[in-house]
Amino acid sequence: MKQIYDVLIIGAGVVGSAVAREMARYKLKIGVLEKNHDVCFETSGRNSGVIHGGFAYEIGTLKAECCVEGNLEFDQVAKELDVPFKRTGKVLVGNTDADYKSLQNTIAIGKINGSVGLEILDKEHLHELVPTVIGEFAMFSPTSGIVEPFHYTIALAENAKMNGVDFYLNHEVVGIHREEDGTYTITTTQGNFSTRWVVNCAGLGCVKISDMLGIPGYHIGGTKGNYIILDKKLGPLLPMPVYPVPSSTYMGIHVTPTIEGNVIIGPDADRVDSFTDYSVAQENMDFLAESASTLWPQIHKSDYIRNYCGIQPTWLDGNGVIKDFIIEAREEAPHTINLVCIESPGLTSALPIARRAVRLLSERETLQPNKNFNPNRKGMVRFSEQSDEEKVRLIAENPDYGEVICRCETVTKAEIMQAVHNLLGVDTIVGIKYRTRSMMGRCQGGYCQMRVAEIIQEELGKKVTDVLYARTGSNMFTGKVRE
């Protein structure tokens, strides 16, 4: 049967998921088309996980405006969506006179942007905040914080889903056609969809979708950043993200605590043409460790757990200066909202961007509030974070809470079961990993991956050959040993 939507959103990254959630506040039939098997699978899931203060962006830009707005509301958002968030603060560490001037300038710009509480710290105060850092002085941004990008995006998408939004995973858009009646037919790898409005939230695919919508002329490149994840035992040594003094185009290699207690180092920033090459090269890893060690000399190869990289869509003007976010509704492409070049600080800015997209829609047609909209969503109860009394209660209620599946991160079967039966219908190994942290610890699934794979087969009735790691074609197994 032909699906007819008021709005179809292309892309289920953090921005697409945020747009879905914000549009669900109105009486609209909304769908999200995502080419990957899960939300948060490209740029949104592969970054530093920092909620930025908004001081690093040119005055008057959407980046500055959305970032500050997103930052200031994040406690409330995190509470509504039940996403762990820590307002850790962050320091930009300097050593030279030039650094000092640069940081003073950053503070001046930041204040105009509306970033709150920025100040210069002398060496003594810097070391009170972060004893293990190397540096003479720093700029301190008290409102900066950290979040787990997977959790945040999944929460936005689940909240949208709860409020009636349909998610179509593994549906890649291959064509968009505007019909005579003004509606759009969107062709995907799994069938056609009809809609009155199209919202382009395709991230790295934004130019492709833009072209399909009849808005040519955008050109983006990829900026690839590599990261190394360090063991949790280092977490206590790093209370907040530590950055160097930024240049005009690049924040610099930094060290960041994660919400789960690991430390990540990165990213570098390579300009790349491929948007699908997620390989990490040896020289990049060596460079990360070397650079980050000049800020924070606690990095030893024996504490490496994993590495990863992300690619963000960057639009540079002729002078090599990064351009602003584009949030537009163009006349030549009626009933479309086009989001182009949404890169950092896209994670912090996702909801403000979404609200601006809603505004563009509401300026063109009257929206009726959805009285049933519920902004709140509950995440799963994580065994490892509970008191002993609460653990006792949880196990009594559901004995699966007493069965530890992932040893490194103490993830129980009850959590794996909730993740396997997640609201969005994600059924990959990585989907379970993002939702539970199983397989993310220091043994990287050596103990639990086979258990998780078995639960996916049992619970979802999958054949052994159909268990996917992450993408189409990433089949984990070739069959049974014995039938």
Place this chain on the structure above:
Amino acid sequence: MNIINKEVVIIGGGPAGLAAAVELYKKGIQDILIIERENTLGGILRQCIHDGFGLTRFKETLSGPEYAQRFIDEVEKLNIQYITDTTVLSVTKDKKITAASKNGLIIWQAKAVILTMGCRERTRGALGIPGERPTGVFTAGMAQSYINLHNTMIGKNVIILGSGDIGMIMARRMTLEGANVKAVFEILPYPSGLPRNIEQCLNDYGIPLYLSHTITNIHGSSRLTGVTVSEVDEHLKIIPGTEKEYECDTLILSVGLIPENELSLSAGVILDIRTKGAIVDENYQTSVPGVFAAGNVLHVHDLVDFVSLEAENLADSVAAYLEDGNLLACGIKINTSGEINHTVPQYVSGTKEFKLSLRVNKPLRNCVIAITQNGSEINSIKLKKAIPAEMIQIPINHKLLQSDKDLEVCVKC
């Protein structure tokens, strides 16, 4: 919450934990509990269905499950208490153990704790192998668990990195299950596994072993499609221009084992950065009085037979500790240098005989390993051949020791 008192709590029902329990019982300590996270005892031996276990101890060759069963039978016969499907969450300095099971949270107060949690495998992420991150990359132990315990075949065209014993055993195992194992690559100029495994698992099946080679790139955006292999020089640096591409859908990593000491750390046990296990004295007592460690959680062994033996020696000390409430202080430190990376134990008292376990860090021929104190030799052994894959044990007569000087262990060639 109720706290259950126990004389001895043993964490981990693998070969070390089982041997310690049986020996303790025989020494008259009967108020013992073994805590096991799996649904049966036996530990990693359950998935080691190949033979070759028990040659030293039982003078016959057994499979892993058979070897484990001998100890499990003893535990059953002696009616030693054990609990399965129960994961220890924490151990404290004052020997309080908290564990989770489907029946709830359980807390025990022990007089002595024995740490026998075994080890985990080094992963791709820990090595930092560059490249894409497709599926199809497994550690050898995971591959073994999938195939032997979960009836799941992981691939058809296989490359193995690292010549550790489990990797070689999996080369044979996967060949027997119809996979095409193309080659084993080892970054070192010598194999890291036992000679018998090179013979029986690789040579017998015509699987080539390339020394001084490593994997420098991994290809495939979804499932693994191939790896790039490069030669390395004597400093283990990659030699540019030696890259060769191999097509494969499976990469098995057998690149080292790391004692699993997260619980030990929660108890405040101090680890040795060389062994990554606890620093122990001749009694296998850790830096926390009443907390003992043996087996692969202490240092990675070559043969399970030595794990059992070590755990039994530990049991003797635990019995003495329970009787006297403490053990003699061990103030003599054992230093290593040169080709000897570490020893276990790291401290001794000089009041009783002990066996020094060590490994050389490169293959040696016609060498003498000497233990000296204050310049005079305490003991030495001559070896025609010493390889890193094999653990060396040297007995020391305490009567020759002075009580206030460090021991030095070194190689003389």
